[in-house]
Amino acid sequence: MEKHMAVCPYCGAGCKLDLLVENGQVVGAEGLDGITNQGELCLKGLHGYDFINDTKILTPRIYHPMIRREKGAPLERVTWDEALDFTAQKLMDIKAKYGPDAIMLTGSSRGPGNEANYVMQKFTRACIGTNNIDNCART
Amino acid sequence: MSVSIPSLEDAKCIFLFGYNPSASHPIVSRRIVRAKEKGAKIIVADPRVIETARIADIYMQINNGCNIAFLNAFANAIVTENLHDKEFIAEHTNGFDEWWETIKDYTPESVQHITGIDPETMREAARMYATAESAVLGWGMGVAQQKQNVLTVHTLAAIACITHQIGKPNAGLAPVRGQNNVQGSCDMGMLPNFFPGYQKVTDPAMREKFAKAWGVPVEKLSDHEGYKLTDVGHNAEEGKVHAFYNFGEDPLQTEPDAQDLKRQLQGLDLLICQDIFMTQTCMIADVIFPGTSWGEHDGVFSASDRTFQRFTAAVPPKGECKHDWQIFSELSTRMGYPMHYEDTQEIWDEMRSLCPTFYGATYEKMAGVGHAQWPIPTIEHPGTPIMYLGGKFTTPDNRANLMAHDWEPPTELPDEEYPLILCTVREVGHYSCRSMTGNCRALSLLAEEPGEIHIHPDDAKARGIYDGELVRAFSRRGEAMSRAVVDERINKGTVYMTYQWWIGKCNNLTLHAVDPRSHTPEDKFSACQVEAIEDQVWAEQHMQELYTQLKNDLADLASAQDVEPTSQRQPQETRESVIV
Numbered sequence: 001m002e003k004h005m006a007v008c009p010y011c012g013a014g015c016k017l018d019l020l021v022e023n024g025q026v027v028g029a030e031g032l033d034g035i036t037n038q039g040e041l042c043l044k045g046l047h048g049y050d051f052i053n054d055t056k057i058l059t060p061r062i063y064h065p066m067i068r069r070e071k072g073a074p075l076e077r078v079t080w081d082e083a084l085d086f087t088a089q090k091l092m093d094i095k096a097k098y099g100p101d102a103i104m105l106t107g108s109s110r111g112p113g114n115e116a117n118y119v120m121q122k123f124t125r126a127c128i129g130t131n132n133i134d135n136c137a138r139t
Numbered sequence: 140m141s142v143s144i145p146s147l148e149d150a151k152c153i154f155l156f157g158y159n160p161s162a163s164h165p166i167v168s169r170r171i172v173r174a175k176e177k178g179a180k181i182i183v184a185d186p187r188v189i190e191t192a193r194i195a196d197i198y199m200q201i202n203n204g205c206n207i208a209f210l211n212a213f214a215n216a217i218v219t220e221n222l223h224d225k226e227f228i229a230e231h232t233n234g235f236d237e238w239w240e241t242i243k244d245y246t247p248e249s250v251q252h253i254t255g256i257d258p259e260t261m262r263e264a265a266r267m268y269a270t271a272e273s274a275v276l277g278w279g280m281g282v283a284q285q286k287q288n289v290l291t292v293h294t295l296a297a298i299a300c301i302t303h304q305i306g307k308p309n310a311g312l313a314p315v316r317g318q319n320n321v322q323g324s325c326d327m328g329m330l331p332n333f334f335p336g337y338q339k340v341t342d343p344a345m346r347e348k349f350a351k352a353w354g355v356p357v358e359k360l361s362d363h364e365g366y367k368l369t370d371v372g373h374n375a376e377e378g379k380v381h382a383f384y385n386f387g388e389d390p391l392q393t394e395p396d397a398q399d400l401k402r403q404l405q406g407l408d409l410l411i412c413q414d415i416f417m418t419q420t421c422m423i424a425d426v427i428f429p430g431t432s433w434g435e436h437d438g439v440f441s442a443s444d445r446t447f448q449r450f451t452a453a454v455p456p457k458g459e460c461k462h463d464w465q466i467f468s469e470l471s472t473r474m475g476y477p478m479h480y481e482d483t484q485e486i487w488d489e490m491r492s493l494c495p496t497f498y499g500a501t502y503e504k505m506a507g508v509g510h511a512q513w514p515i516p517t518i519e520h521p522g523t524p525i526m527y528l529g530g531k532f533t534t535p536d537n538r539a540n541l542m543a544h545d546w547e548p549p550t551e552l553p554d555e556e557y558p559l560i561l562c563t564v565r566e567v568g569h570y571s572c573r574s575m576t577g578n579c580r581a582l583s584l585l586a587e588e589p590g591e592i593h594i595h596p597d598d599a600k601a602r603g604i605y606d607g608e609l610v611r612a613f614s615r616r617g618e619a620m621s622r623a624v625v626d627e628r629i630n631k632g633t634v635y636m637t638y639q640w641w642i643g644k645c646n647n648l649t650l651h652a653v654d655p656r657s658h659t660p661e662d663k664f665s666a667c668q669v670e671a672i673e674d675q676v677w678a679e680q681h682m683q684e685l686y687t688q689l690k691n692d693l694a695d696l697a698s699a700q701d702v703e704p705t706s707q708r709q710p711q712e713t714r715e716s717v718i719v
Contacts (some may be wrong), residue, residue, distance in 0.1 A: 004453035005507065007440045009433040010570045012316030013144060013166040014442025016508050019434055019453035026434055026453055035446060035510045036144045042165035043568055047581035051416075051574075052434040052454065058577035059416050059693045062429040063458025064700040071408075075427070075699040080459060080469075082704070087426050088473035090409045094381045100361065104380045106368050107329035108387025108463075109321040110571065111415070112430065113438025113450065115486040116463035117320075117327040118335060119478065120386060123467045126353040127476035131331050131340050131365030132380070135324035136388055137316075138369050138659045 005032065009111045010044040017041055019049060026052045091128070100129035107135040140444040141311035142275055143512065143524035148173040150309045152271030154182040154264075156295065157206065157281015157663075161190035163565040164315055164443075180271060182264050184209065184256075185281065186562070187635065188628040197264045202255040203560050203633050204664050207287050208546035209254045209261075210294040211245035216265035217302060218242065223269070224303035231530035232300050234541045241543035253546065255630075274304040277313035284563070284662040286549050288654045293542035300539045306530035316443040318571060323441035326497070326513070327490070331365030336494025340364060352493055355476070367658040369394070372403035372651075382409040386463065387430065389418040389572035393638060395649040395660040396616050413466060416574040417697040419641070419689075430463045431456045437483045439505065445523070446512045447497070449505040458700075549664040550652040557614060557666035559598065559634050563645045566590075566637040573639040588686045589643030592621035593635040594669060599625045603671045609678040612636070614667040617647035620682055623669075634669055638662075642685050 003018040016034025019026050029049045031041040054061040065083035066075045078086070094102055105124050107117045117135075124133040147153060147170040160168035168191065175181055175194050183195040192198040201209055217223055218239065228235050247258035254261070268274050276299050282291050292314070299305040299312055316322050328335035338345040341362065350357040366374055372394075374380040383404065391397050391404070404410055405423055412424040415432045434453045441447055456462070461469075464486060468478040480486050484502050491498050499520040500511035512522035532539045553560055568585035569576045576582045592612055594604065604610055606625040611618060612634070621636060621643035629635060636645035650665035672678045 002453070004434075004451050006434065006450040006453065007319070007442075007448045009319050009440075009575070011164045011166075012319055012322060012443035013164050014319070014440060014444075014446050014448055015166055016448060021453050024454055032508050034448065034508050036442060036444075037166050040166060040169065043585075044570060044576065044582065045166075048570070048576055048579050049434065050580055051576070051578035052432050054457070055578050055580060056694070057580065057583050058690065059418065059574060060697040061415055061432070061457065062417055062421070062427060062697060062700060063460060064429060065459065066427040066699055068425045071425070075696060076704075077700045077702055078704045080461070083426065083428065084466075084469055084473055087409075087411060087428075088470055090425075091382060091470075092474055094408055098381050101365070102379065102381040103384070104366055104371050104374065104382070105384040106371075106386060106388060106390075107324045107327070108413075109318045109324040109329075110387050110575075111319075111433030112387055112463045113320065113436070113440055113483070114323045114327050114447075114490070115438050115483040116386075116430075116436075116467070117324055117329050118486055118490045119464040119467045119480070121328045121335065122353060123471045123476075123478070125334070125340075125349070125360055126355045127471040127474050127478075129359050129361055131361045131363065133329055133365060134331055134368035135321065135329040136318065136368065136393070137321045137325055137330075138367060138653075138657060 008041070008045045010048055013037065015041055015045050017045060026050060095128065101132060103128050103130060104132040107133065109135050109137065140313045140315070141305060141526040142309070142313055143444045143446070144170060144442070146309050146524055147171060147275055147313065148177065150174055150179055150273050150275040152180045152182070152268055152274035154268050154274060154276050155191055156184050156276065156278045158277050158279030158315065159185065159187070159189040159191070159565065162567045163279060163317065165567070167315060180267050182267060186630045186633060197260065197267060199256045199260060199264065200630060202253065202630070203562055204285065204549040205254045206282060206285055206291045207294055207544055208245065208250040209256065210291065210298060211242050211543065211546065212247040212250045212254065212261060213265050214242050214294070214298050214301065215245045216247055216262045217269045217298070220262070220266065222266060223301040227303035227530060228301055231306065231532070232539045232541050235301070238297060238541040238543040241545060268304065269302045271304070273307060273310040275309070275311060275313050276304065277315065279315050280317065281663060283659055285664060286652065286654060286661050287544065287547055288659050289656040290544040294544065296539070297541045297543065300541060306527045308525055311525060311527070320440045322443055322445065323439070326441050331367055335490055336496050349493065369653050369658045369660060372400045375403045375407050381407060382411070383407055384411040385420060386413045389420045389574060391419040392572035392644070392646065395646055395662060396651040397644060397646040398617050399651065413463060416578070417693045418572060418574055422693065422696055428466050429458065429460045430466060431460045435460070436462050439487060444512070446510050447500045447505060448510045449502065550661055551650050551664070551666045553632070553666045557668050559667050559669060560632060561614065561645065561648055561665050561667040562633055562635050563638050563649060563662045564635045566639055569637070569639040588640055589620050589622060589682050590637055590640030591624045592643070592669065593624045593626040593629050595629055595631040596625050596627055597631050599623060602669060604669070608675055609672050609682060610669050611672055612648060612667055612669045614648035614665060616650065619644045619647045620678065634667065641689050642682055
């Protein structure tokens with residue numbers, strides 16, 4: 001059994017925990033002695049880990065990039081290269097036609113973490129050239 | 140939060156206003172229970188008899204939508220009884236006399252018809268808070284998701300300032316964050332008015348600094364504030380926004396008036412969703428990027444009390460999932476602004492170097508169960524559990540500006556057709572749009588579709604509704620099927636729904652009315668009606684059919700990923716070389 005240190009991805013308390021891994025599957029969570037939780041976890045912290053394993057209880061994980069080539073066309077799995085090229089071209093076309101402020105982005109205040117959000121706002125500001133970036137703090 | 144979560148247990152008084160910690164933050168709640176055990180006085184003002192109300196020394200069952208009227212009267216009671224700290228006010232605040240001009244008219248008696256609170260009880264609570272050796276004032280969405288939310292926060296802060304319940308140990312303000320990293324998103328500049336570290340985008344010196352660090356001409360960085368998230372729907376409709384890049388959120392589940400938002404988002408030229416699950420919003424996306432999940436990547440989260448902590452990957456990425464920061468970097472590179480990072484530490488160190496408030500929060504300091512609490516300006520700095528010690532505020536003159544406002548009624552008041560108030564609340568076992576918790580075995584057993592609608596026994600009786608039955612809830616915007624819980628712990632005239640449910644989607648009913656300053660929607664107050672469904676057998680069956688249908692639709696759409704790409708294009712050499 002492996003143990004990997006993490007912080008709970010649910011509420012804003014910031015509880016430290018170990019994820020327990022067996023045969024590549026996350027099989028449990030144990031409280032660590034973090035500044036806030038002092039070894040304890042709540043219901044979500046203790047039992048909120050197995051979505052990672054793609055249980056498909058509610059909705060499946062996404063493993064591959066997909067696009068719709070036209071509005072209303074069916075979703076289609078494509079390679080990363082094609083997905084990124086397609087999206088980059090669309091964004092550049094929209095920017096050229098309507099200006100950078102015609103593009104809006106929202107960050108994720110959930111599992112991704114601060115570094116992913118930092119890079120997204122840098123992309124928004126330095127690459128697209130707009131301050132149209134926000135997060136769910138308002139809602 | 141101006142205080143830290145651990146410091147709550149050493150406060151001598153805790154006043155919770157519109158905050159239900161046992162459902163939304165059980166581990167914070169535990170500190171409040173400990174404070175009580177150590178002798179602290181607990182005050183709760185909430186329309187529901189929440190768990191903390193049961194251990195409260197004073198519980199006030201306030202009317203929905205009364206916040207500023209209540210707080211003004213609370214402040215009035217403090218000053219009228221001469222319990223304010225004149226020395227602290229004189230030395231550390233501005234504008235007391237002007238503030239009092241508004242507050243003086245709000246006696247507890249004069250607003251009793253709005254607050255529903257007996258004046259003597261309110262005075263007793265005001266005495267308890269103002270005279271405590273140290274007091275923490277905590278609030279949650281009961282303040283934030285209301286029409287006058289920013290103004291209410293001004294009022295709460297002023298109450299802490301005039302009583303000197305801020306600027307000393309174990310005292311201050313505790314507005315908690317709902318999601319694990321809302322504080323982090325704000326810290327990282329996922330805001331239309333701030334670069335990372337709360338540095339203004341409208342400040343030329345800041346643009347100069349970031350432009351230099353990011354290697355772009357300063358003219359490239361926009362000099363005006365951007366749009367707010369709650370504006371995306373109508374901006375799309377008005378043709379101002381043509382592309383929306385939605386990262387790890389499911390707005391069609393979590394935003395108000397979801398049906399209208401869906402129509403607006405469908406009109407976009409380009410909707411990009413970067414997620415780990417097929418969500419309702421992903422269903423209408425033009426591009427879906429698979430990111431790695433929590434548990435599959437490293438990083439830092441910011442807790443509600445400004446505490447940075449590291450988390451690490453437990454298992455490798457699945458399928459073709461990429462780390463989110465890699466996806467942004469590769470897209471940016473293709474759009475002519477090359478970005479490349481080796482790992483999250485490289486990103487973090489770049490961020491720290493640009494944010495003086497966070498500079499001392501190194502990965503080394505946060506190793507293992509370590510943490511770093513900002514402001515933490517230097518490597519040697521111990522971090523800041525309690526802000527504004529000694530009454531030194533972060534304003535140009537280091538003094539707090541007292542602000543008072545008149546109460547206004549909520550936007551959509553109940554009437555004959557929609558006589559009930561709908562208030563959306565949190566669920567202990569589920570979280571946000573439920574894509575994560577709904578896929579956890581144990582948690583999915585705790586609560587299921589269509590969720591619950593809590594209704595007072597008198598309101599249930601008047602409608603012929605029995606506990607456990609499926610009911611129809613509807614408003615001017617839309618409707619949802621939910622399961623009635625007849626609940627004597629809530630106030631008459633208001634129903635409460637949690638926002639996790641697809642069939643019982645409260646956001647089909649909620650009103651898209653936002654505070655003009657924060658653009659936060661008024662999720663805590665809209666008008667609705669609830670009616671019994673006579674044929675319960677049909678209702679149960681219909682609910683299951685709708686639920687199964689939606690689950691199947693999501694799975695069907697996701698199954699597009701099981702088909703290998705047809706047009707395998709060769710990666711272009713030049714592009715690869717740019718990325719490397």
